[in-house]
Amino acid sequence: MAGPEILARQIDQASDRAVFRQIADHLREAILNGRLRAGDKLPSEAQLMEHYNVARMTVRQAIQELKAEGHVESQHGRGVFVRSRPPVKRLASDRFARRHRKEGKAAFLAESEAVGARADVDMIRVSEVPAPADVAERLKIQTGEIVVSRSRRYLLDGRPVELATSYIPVDLARGTRIMDDNPGPGGIYERLEEQGHQLERFVEDVYTRMPTREEARLLSLGDGTPVFRLIRTAYDVEGRAVEVCDTIMRGDAYQLSYELPAH
């Protein structure tokens, strides 16, 4: 609801810095200083045009810059608002320790309780697909070889935060509950261990990038929010890779935490 009076300074016409950048600077400063808080409405484009005596496109370029930085999001017919962040989930490095082994939905539920958020899972889909190159390499099979794929979407307080797809070699999955939508208590890791593939370690490869259009749609991501891509490989005690899980997570909703030995 704040009007442009929160923006005291005027444009320096002599400056090398473009007018729209100066306007973006004023707004950004108001956000970082807390004069504009999460959820607050920015002055309307019309107000900003009036305040700075500039054309509409100039104002819109300023707002565009703040959107790309992830500071604000616009809502058609309502206004432009300072981003409010989803609760941050901290993923600890011992989350797959056997003493509190949970997997998939169960793990997500337990982690979510820690931040006091409601957890949901939807878009569960189990199928057989050709292995993508990234996955095949980790499973030590040929790209395109058939694997079992289990994909799902996780939501926190009703907001989608994570897309995950597990890939399991067919010889480990066929004829087990791993092919079911609900793989049973303990999740697929328990099913794998029941078949004699005792898990020994996991390797997580972490990347960050901007989302694809499809990812942005499924995660309701506005501009300026990057994603984590986390590819986890599960190894059994014999050193065989028995599962690869490819996960896309909202960058603003997660903190990953890892412990490294010094020896």
Place this chain on the structure above:
Amino acid sequence: MAGPEILARQIDQASDRAVFRQIADHLREAILNGRLRAGDKLPSEAQLMEHYNVARMTVRQAIQELKAEGHVESQHGRGVFVRSRPPVKRLASDRFARRHRKEGKAAFLAESEAVGARADVDMIRVSEVPAPADVAERLKIQTGEIVVSRSRRYLLDGRPVELATSYIPVDLARGTRIMDDNPGPGGIYERLEEQGHQLERFVEDVYTRMPTREEARLLSLGDGTPVFRLIRTAYDVEGRAVEVCDTIMRGDAYQLSYELPAH
């Protein structure tokens, strides 16, 4: 050098999808399909205006969208080019194992050899500063309490890829080579161990977000490139946090890799 002939399709005026988004779709598809490769020049704005028979701002909005996604970067007076990625550095989870303990410049150099890139360090600065809240919390001291700060920038093949600032409690740093620009062989971790603080473990907290303006400047980041923020805490065998290192890394230049035990 590709002309607009690589973009066969015309705009669907009847579509709900905005014209500039359809143009962006055509260009994005050409990039993802490999018709436009890293380093290739997109058709000029004038060519795209001609090809699609639209106004210049419409073309520019399309290009703006691709920039925000990290697919292209523009060069004033030259053209718009498909992004070419810097070599990716893989940071393995055993990189601080004592058997190949290297720190700071030495570690960066060793890691860089693995990808066949030249490594440099600049902007080294050692000072005493009030501890930021994130750091104080991890060092278990009061925010604002004075700590020794060691900051530097790392470059790969002459391109900046990482900004790092280490924070060390003053009682561990004063009167040692930790205060020097060059802390000596083995880096500050060796100096800390010489003082009886044998290192036991590290904890790394990983975040991703869009860069601040300052970070974008120091890392020469264009639009659409997120950063990793990695905060590493080093603990000695007595459980005391003896160093916190706050690092900003180009998201397109790093892959982080961690190993987790299953028990």
Place this chain on the structure above:
DNA sequence: GAGTGGTCTAGACCACCCT
């Protein structure tokens, strides 16, 4: 100098949200 992208103006019409 020709070609390129960067900035800015001054309009227009539309779709969406709220009251």
Place this chain on the structure above:
DNA sequence: GGGTGGTCTAGACCACTCG
């Protein structure tokens, strides 16, 4: 209906790059 942002036009002048 009035206010909001979304899209698009048709110009203008500028700064940078390259031959």
